[in-house]
Amino acid sequence: MMIMKSLRSRRFLALAAALTVASAGLTGCGGSDSDNSGASGTGPIRALLAAQPATLDPIVGARSAQIVWATMLEPLINTGSDLAPTDTGLVTSWTRTDATTWTFKVRPDISFSNGEKADAAAVANTIMLTRDSAASQLKSYFGNVTAIEAPDATTVVVKTKTPQYDIPDLLTTVYLVPPKYYQEKGSEGFAAAPVGTGPYVWSGANAGRDISVKRNPDYWGTKATNEGVTFTWANEAAQRLALIQSKSVDVSFDLPPAQASAAKAAGVEVVSTETAMKIIAFLDSTKAPFDDPKLREAAALAIDRDAIVKGIFDGQAVADAGLLNVKPGQQPTQSVTADAAKAKELLGGATPTVQITYPAAQYTNIEEVSQAVGGSLEKAGFKVSYVPLDYGTLVKRIVGRQVPGLSIFAGVPNVAVPDYFVSGFMKTKSITGNCPDPQIDTLAQQALEQNDAQQAAPLYEQLNTIGVVQKHCYVPLYRQVFNYATGPGVSGVVFGPLNTVDFTKTTR
Structure with a gap:
């Protein structure tokens, strides 16, 4: 190192x-x-x-590009300093009419910069695009939504099949697009000249x-x-x-x-901020070599997150052993500690081949991090190959289930509730789909059916333990400390x- x-x-x-x-x-x-x-x-x-943003279409684009599109487009619901939803944005209030119905009030008399009305119909259309578009980045989060209606210009009613406590939280990362313009231009045309209310x-x-x-x-x-x-x-x-x-x-x-x-x-002048973004190694349990639970455990034990933080970041990152602790400062109750000797013992002299795929130039020192992860695996006995890709290509391959072995990329909880990572990474029908398990799906559903995140917290701890500690499908590495200079x-x-x-x- x-x-x-x-x-x-x-x-x-x-x-x-x-x-x-x-x-x-x-x-x-x-x-x-x-x-x-x-x-x-x-x-x-x-x-x-x-890096250049891959796309400025918030329906299909990864949230890393929102630094650009969020100057022009606005989320449906704003967040406050505690990362919770506030009433200061396009949507000003919400009520849970019953266990499966949410009613939202839309700020009146707002227009897009092209003159289209930014009313309840536009809000409903954006939520539908988010749920139904084949390439939607947030598609898996809205699979439980059965109906989206705009009974009048300032009211949107969202119905779900089963109770889901985090619908208002999810709308904090859904950016409003103009219905007519988006339909006329399509995703690529919209990305070439975005129109919003910002x-x-x-x-x-x-x-x-x-x-x-x-x-x-x-x-x-x-x-x-x-x-x-x-x-x-x-x-x-x-x-x-x-x-x-x-x-x-x-x-x-x-x-x-x-x-x-x-x-x-x-x-x-340099400003440093501990972010909610964390870098994670994802092991694909559906393909060789990590369809073997013993090899997943060996890999998880081989990777030393503390050494990565110390050797590559000079301590200017925060080692993070959890997946579902989404807010800065949180740590899980159970985690995996690196043990190189045990990792080597689990391989028992075998030399399985592992492909490490990562987004070149997308994250701070990602090349060095990938090499450090690979070096740890090689010490345990794995044979390692590296596949650097541009970020857009990596996302498409992950969504298409075309990335075997181990992939490294960021989890960015743009919604500060644990289900953002559960639905994004852990469910069978998630973005990554790398750890399908009926038990995970059942617990994820039970968590969503709670009244709020606090009541769901014990279930999320259980899910974290299953995915990280027991099944070793996820190897959390560190939380990013973001530096920018002015x-x-x-x-x-x-x-x-x-x-x-x-x-x-x-x-x-």
Whole structure:
């Protein structure tokens, strides 16, 4: 692990030096130091991301891209500082009429930026798209919904087959789309020029280079204090550091620990936030080699999350041994502790082959993390191969059940209730589908039928123990500490633990 850290440091220093010299010419990332739009405080806020968003369609897109689309589109229900639903958004109240019926009131007199009405019919249509679209990222969460009706312009009634306590929570990650425009354009057309009700509107894009939004002068809420935001991206962390140091961008997101430390040493303002996002290794129990429970246990015991956090992140991540503890600061009651000797003993001299698939450049230090996981498995006796993919391709393959062995990617509980991971990862009909088990499905249903998350908590502890400790289908690794840097005079960037960013108060 320490060798890996040393090699990474040398590579970073060499690349950072080269990019610092060359950064003035990287106009695709916001212009040079002499760019008047940056120095004068006029023009859009220049935000640098780690990767280009795969799609700006919130129906089919992974929530990692919401940093861009959420400037233009709004969730049906807002969340507060405690990550619970609030009445401040498009939906202002909700009541549980009976065990299987929820009634929601929609804020009146709101319109999309193209003039369409953002009324109850639009809300109902968006929920139906989320439930019924074949490629919907949230499809598995709404399978229990049997009817969605809009009896009048400000009322939506959602009926479920069986009781489901978390419907309001789920609507905090459903982003409202205009029915007519979305139908006319389709998913790809909508993603090419999104239309929403948010504080910004689409301004344009240069393919593969940047995406711009501008202030919505007709926004129903508090209007943005800046003119807009231009998003660019750079896969290399050293480049993101160089560009913030050269003042070519106003805010640089997703700085790994080494770059964050270098930025601080150079006098750059860096904000660090423990997020709800956690990196997880998923073992496919439906295919070889992990259809063998003994091999899953061996893999789970071989992987040392504490060593990964210490050796790769310099402690700037939080080792997390649980799957369903979705809020920062929580830990499960039962977990798996690394035991390399026992892992090797379980293999008994066998050398099964394992494929490790991961999204290249999607997460902080994901290459090093994947190599560390692979190295641990090799020490136990596994033969390891690596398959780095772009994030969009990985998601499609996971949904299509085309990723055997072990895959590493983030779980982002955009809804801060445990069922978000249960329905997303644990149920037989989940996004990953990597651990089908009738017992899990039964317990998941029982949990949803409770009155609230507090009553369901013991069931979620049981589910976590089954999936992580007993069946070893999931190897939680760590919770991400997210670092971002801001340029001189830049303030008001608000990054939330659920992977959300509010630019409306950002100034420079």
